[in-house]
Amino acid sequence: MGALLKVELTRLRWRRAVVLLLAAAVLVPAVVVGATAWGTRPLSEADLASAESDFGGRFLRQEVRSCGREPQFYGLEDVAAAELPEACRLEVVSSYVGRSPLNLSESLEGGAMVVVASVLVLLMVMLGTTFVGHDWNTGSMSNQLLFEARRGRVWAAKALAVGAVGLLVALLVSLACWLALVAIASSRDLSTGDGVLLDGLEQCLRTGLVAAGAAFGGYALTMLLRSTVATLGVVFALTVLGGTLIGVLGGQETQRWQPQLNVMAAMTNEVTYYDDSGLEPACLTGMARPRLDCDATQRIGAVQGGSYVGVVLLALGAASVVSFRRRDVP
Structure with a gap:
């Protein structure tokens, strides 16, 4: 497995499209941090x-x-x-x-660090699908299986390669962005607040894990569909139309299962949404008693969001590896 992993990492490193995506994973967050620093200058x-x-x-x-x-x-x-x-x-x-002024807490909750995390996750999805999509597009997958006939090992080696690169790149880039923002705030004598530095480090770690999952998900879906274009189409449909369809069919009570909210919760530790479907009728008519709880704000924590993402990735990975082992490889 170690030799296979080295081969896949080498193949990943020499893909031009992958190199461009990795460059974008560094440059785009750097631009976000620079724009934040400029927009919050004293x-x-x-x-x-x-x-x-x-x-x-x-x-x-x-x-x-x-x-x-x-x-x-x-x-x-x-x-x-x-x-x-x-x-x-x-x-x-x-x-x-x-x-x-620059506010580090706001950067974590909905500012620069959230933008950086979203960009990294998107780019890692593209990295995973671009990497293995090239093998299917050129027909080199069958050649690779001539040297290693055990398909499960080949699938696992590729998955480990894209997951490890996604984790490493996202973790290092998000850490660099966070420390840059902390340094900027310190240079301007701005208070960071109690525990904010640690909160940022924890969010960087969660971003790295979600980005690794995104790279794995892009890879697994492409191994299942055997097409980069089809994978990107499915990801676009799930991102844009999936959440809309869930909301239309189920109403407010289904927002707990919105993909975007759960991914964001896994990265940022918590997201809130509005759902008044469980409130007493008196809350909706304005006749509620003082002690009646009429708060319609619901929360999704990092554990809930991470569990949601993990189950989806596990199901996708299982379908992908079964398909790869049983279907003919052209």
Whole structure:
């Protein structure tokens, strides 16, 4: 198995399309981090003066006073009283300009790190299908089986190769992006918050695991369909139409099974969605008693999302390996 794995890794390394995908897996996240750093850069004195001039002195003072009275509504509840006026001024002007300071927690929940993770997962799906699709397209799969007739070993070696590369690339790239954002925040004297650094590292690990699963899924589906184009078509249909079909057929209560929500939960630790199907009728009519729980927010955790993804990949892998072992190879 070790020799087969080395052969598959070498074959993977020399595929031009794979090299381009790996380059994109580095460059696109780098652009995302760069754009985030630029879009959250501190306001200069010229920016402040221009914004204050456009904002209007009277309205600016009113908004700053409102911030001083209720800083919790501006995210400044932890600011010392002596520093609050200047902090309120910066917050109000920043909101007007549309340039907020870099927030690492927001980057993890729905900002740069989520974009990076989504890009990596998509590229790893393409890597898995491109790698083995070339073998089917050129007819080299039959030649490979001349040297190793045990199809299960060939299938497993290819799966390990794409999974390992997907895990390594996604983990290293996401870690580099996260540490870059942390360094940027530190250089600007921005507070990272308790436990945020560790949360980011854990999210990078989850991103690597999901990306490895995505690479494996792209590979397994292509081994089943024997076509890169067919695999990409199925992935597109599941991504765009699958969730829509689930929602149309089942309503709000089926959102728990939406593929996108579960993949996102597996990467980001938790996602929320709205489902009022289980609420009491009084909640929907506005006649609910004070103690009645009318919260329609539902949550999918990382374990639930990861289990969903794992079951799908396990079923896909089983179908793929059975098909490869039993069907004729042209």
